[in-house]
Amino acid sequence: MLSLDMVAAERDKCESPVGYCTHCDLGAKSFCSGLTTEQFRRFMTFLGQTSIECNATIFREGDPAQHLYEITVGAVKLYKLLSDGRRQIIAFLFPGDFFGLSLNGTYAYTAEAMLPVMVCRFPKRKLDALFEEIPVLEKKLLGATAQELAAAHDQMLLLGRKTAREKVASFLVMLWDRLCGAGERHQLITLPMSRSDIADFLGLTIETVSRTLTGFRREGLIALPDVNHLLIRQHEALQRIAEGA
Amino acid sequence: MLSLDMVAAERDKCESPVGYCTHCDLGAKSFCSGLTTEQFRRFMTFLGQTSIECNATIFREGDPAQHLYEITVGAVKLYKLLSDGRRQIIAFLFPGDFFGLSLNGTYAYTAEAMLPVMVCRFPKRKLDALFEEIPVLEKKLLGATAQELAAAHDQMLLLGRKTAREKVASFLVMLWDRLCGAGERHQLITLPMSRSDIADFLGLTIETVSRTLTGFRREGLIALPDVNHLLIRQHEALQRIAEGA
DNA sequence: CGTATTATTGACCACTCTCAAAAAACGTGG
DNA sequence: CCACGTTTTTTGAGAGTGGTCAATAATACG
Incomplete structure (x- = not known):
């Protein structure tokens, strides 16, 4: 002992x-x-x-x-x-x-x-x-x-009270916080998870996730060079959406 | 005493x-x-x-x-x-x-x-x-x-993947598990929380909670002697509903 | 390459929310 | 104890967000 x-x-x-x-x-x-x-x-x-x-x-x-x-x-x-x-x-x-x-x-x-x-x-x-x-x-x-x-x-x-748009924005911000260094603003994130994983994380369907992501892309908030890569263009705006403001 | x-x-x-x-x-x-x-x-x-x-x-x-x-x-x-x-x-x-x-x-x-x-x-x-x-x-x-x-x-x-019916059933079963002794099957539960609290716990509106509870009452699964009291009549059935079976 | 899997897009629909009103419960003071 | 106003709950009708189903497009992989 x-x-x-x-x-x-x-x-x-x-x-x-x-x-x-x-x-x-x-x-x-x-x-x-x-x-x-x-x-x-x-x-x-x-x-x-x-x-x-x-x-x-x-x-x-x-x-x-x-x-x-x-x-x-x-x-x-x-x-x-x-x-x-x-x-x-x-x-x-x-x-x-x-x-x-x-x-x-x-x-x-x-x-x-x-x-x-x-x-x-x-x-x-x-x-x-x-x-x-x-x-x-x-x-x-x-x-x-x-x-x-x-x-x-x-x-x-998030699951109980946020809209689909707020959920996806929250997810993107969370990814950025966890996977990106503080300094670099425009940094390419490699997504290890599928759309199906994202949907099952956010309590949505893959279709809604896909539609919401293309929505954000059309609004210029993000870029999606290919399916597994993500570029956060307007972090502040996404943060505002995520928080329901 | x-x-x-x-x-x-x-x-x-x-x-x-x-x-x-x-x-x-x-x-x-x-x-x-x-x-x-x-x-x-x-x-x-x-x-x-x-x-x-x-x-x-x-x-x-x-x-x-x-x-x-x-x-x-x-x-x-x-x-x-x-x-x-x-x-x-x-x-x-x-x-x-x-x-x-x-x-x-x-x-x-x-x-x-x-x-x-x-x-x-x-x-x-x-x-x-x-x-x-x-x-x-x-x-x-x-x-x-x-x-x-x-x-x-x-x-x-519960929040991400269950239906309103499954959410309310899960909540009732959870209350029963926490607040009732194992022996007594028909035991009156005194609810310390309002409908609004239940709704905000389950990610629903008070209207949906109320409707779902009256649904269970009509089906004979529970009784609601008054707003703050609850009697679980068919625990097994509620458990099945809660688990989505 | 050809096949299988995954992602996107579209049309439609349903579950739950919103808005509104009635009913019940609660609190307070006479 | 009851009358009153307030709050909470129930119930109803209609609307909208996100789901379902289906087809197409893109990607991964032998």
Whole structure:
């Protein structure tokens, strides 16, 4: 049994903390950032790194929940299904995001790779031990979960109360916020998701998504060089539409 | 009738760990259950207990987030607004539920009492110290947050992909699950929320909620003795409707 | 290339919303 | 306790946003 004092003592012996994991380029956002050399060595013994091919299912709703995942490369979608096949995409996830948290021992949603994906995978049965050794990780996970909860709340407002036009504008702005650096205004976004994915994320049909996007294109708010590429031309205007103003 | 004093007396007879806080009747669900006598004593120094009158606003979206709350008595609604007044209710909360977690130092939603409410209130700036003293609390908060996240995911499926009929049926089943003991099949539910609240929770209008409820009443699935009381007559049938079968 | 899949566009329709009025419930003060 | 005004809920009629169905166009992939 390892006491907090011992952990603290161990940490004090170490020199400056390792910057962050050298196996991915998440930087400070990563789960393993800010650990001491010794903590990092222990951390690596808990972790499994896995690559997942594009379109592969990582796990299904109802599967026994054995791992917690953090994406290092690629993009993942999470979704829930109704018995007749209607689908709701819960989240689009990118490097730095967690998924796989569960309540009753089974996953509550399906996770699917939208691109070739690299993940860090933590066995759930070892999580308590890991948190005991490196308590800061538990705080990080709580923070990440709180962030996902806030995103879910935003999406509930979108799904319940926004028009199709506002939904699509919100989606575009969200993509821009997540995938574009702050500086560059006119930056080409590569969409990892299909129109069908966008529709199932926004609670619309593919036809409505398509019509709304061409609408925005005709108004000069965006450009669509090809189906998988998107250029935000008037971010401010889209933001105003997204917020219902 | 069982007085609080009697409950407290019964509990004081017990050795450590203290079963649970004597100030509320949450039992094992409570944040403070399963603590040792000493831990419980320390716990109480962190906590403020507050009563809130019905319909009072506890905090507003954008307010500086100073406290984390746990409900001990009553019911609370959380909601977000669009600039033109459109409202989405994020959650209906009952005894044992937490709220007030925030990311950037401000609350991301408004919290309003639907009944006279009692809460335990934890200052955020003391939370780290509390977790250091009683690490199990951090795990409990993580668990509660994960549970809220799962509920949010279910609600996203409802908002994005269910019909009005399925939404209202889901809502009724959810109420039954949360507010009724498992044994009693025909149990009268007292609704703490208005039709307008239900509509803003389900992404519908009050008219559609009203029409759907009268529909269920005519079909014999429920009874509505008066506006604030509800009797589930055919739970199974409602469950089937809720799941889109 | 030829085939299969995905995306766009069009015409039509239905579910739910909007607007409006009546009915019921609530609150307040006499 | 009842009369009154206010608010909430129910019910109705009509309209509109987004869905359905269908055809065409573009793209991906062997």
